[in-house]
Amino acid sequence: MKPNNSIKTNNLPPWDEFQKMVQGIWEREYYTNHGPLVVDLENRIENLLGVKNAVCMTNSSIALMIAIKALDINKKVLIPSFSHLNIAQSVEWAGVEAEFGSIKNDSFVIDPKGIQAETNENIELVIAVNDFGMVSEIDELEELARQKNFRLIFVSDSFFGENYKEKKFGHFGDIEIFSFNESQLINGADGACICTSDNLLADKLRNIRSSYGAVKKVPIPYTGNGRMSEIQAGLSLLSLDNFENKRNEVLKRKNEFNTIVEKTEGVSIYNSINVCCNFILVLNCVKLGINLKDVTHKLKLINKHIELFKFYGVEIYSPYKRKSFPKNSLIDSSIGLPSNITSEEFNEVVSILTQNIK
Known part of the structure; x- marks a missing residue:
């Protein structure tokens, strides 16, 4: 089919x-x-x-x-x-x-x-x-x-x-x-x-x-x-x-996304100047009134490649733990967005993250 x-x-x-x-x-x-x-x-x-x-x-x-x-x-x-x-x-x-x-x-x-x-x-x-x-x-x-x-x-x-x-x-x-x-x-x-x-x-x-x-x-x-x-x-x-066309599409979308988050309280794009096909949204979860664990399922339904970083960090995977390091605040306050995220999906993500802001 x-x-x-x-x-x-x-x-x-x-x-x-x-x-x-x-x-x-x-x-x-x-x-x-x-x-x-x-x-x-x-x-x-x-x-x-x-x-x-x-x-x-x-x-x-x-x-x-x-x-x-x-x-x-x-x-x-x-x-x-x-x-x-x-x-x-x-x-x-x-x-x-x-x-x-x-x-x-x-x-x-x-x-x-x-x-x-x-x-x-x-x-x-x-x-x-x-x-x-x-x-x-x-x-x-x-x-x-x-x-x-x-x-x-x-x-x-x-x-x-x-x-x-x-x-x-x-x-x-x-x-x-x-x-x-x-x-x-x-x-x-x-x-x-x-x-x-x-x-x-x-x-x-x-x-x-x-x-x-x-x-x-x-x-x-x-x-x-x-x-x-x-x-x-x-x-x-x-x-x-079609690599160059797709690359230019990603850069265009990232510029659009920057414009959106500039107007959005509690959300910013980390390091968005770098030419890279994926990127990170940094969240002020207190200001947004959310717990990332509570919205994980909804975000994954939008795009399965969205990263919540549960597979990252020495504190999480004890089988490989050798020593402890101070936990980077970005790990608990960020989500990773893949190159294949569309404008529609991005807007859905922002809508979920900001649902509690009045």
Whole structure:
């Protein structure tokens, strides 16, 4: 049955283009194992970002797991105390222990000053997350990695195609990972991409992912089923075809949203100047007369990708708790809005948040 096009998120391709892409896969009878669409996608990403190696995977959690194994990490990994559960789970799956690093008080990014104090000979890898318009202090982190001899991974999902100091995201750290989840501008049905300038590291990534697509055979601990399917690659390519238009649409909507919240008591947009496909609403819950827990269900019904940050923070997930940090006030007073939120959905969100204001 043909889907109802009256309900359409902004990161889905037109139905006829999707049908044409799937028809090609059907005719070729090539569905996975580094097929022609995956090869095309990796080449397109390398050209767009100007990176040496783009290695596509089935999802971002698998990508992070494989990246940790490719880096041959055997000791502890430092991750931000504000990070999604899947970061800690990927680290633990890879057979190493996750330590939580402190975050900057005015944002959710990992604090370089904390790294200075928290890293030691047992910390072999630091994972920094760039998200919700908040960028880590990349230069300082890269310098710390050189000084203290640890490896560095950036997770930069919502900054795909953007620049940091006139340099494209994808060039930072030993490895940079992008999710192609449906909530992102590049919708690859939960696919992902790893970028690296290290050719040997890229060879390890490709061999661990599977032997298909491996440029050079290199020693690896084992192989994993991290292959991106052809339909994931096809969806990603369709997103790339319309990337600039979708990016401009997001920027236009964010300007509209800024205008709305400027007139709304108790609601503001954090860091909205940054070019980033998702963003955060900061709330004065006392002034709004709400408890975020009480409106969670209503907000999720509007758009399932709205984040209430219940999957974030060291205080919440005791299985991964190593030490306590002062809780960042943004965690309890913010909601994250995805790139695919429409103007209608945004207005519904604001209406729910302000329902008690007279």
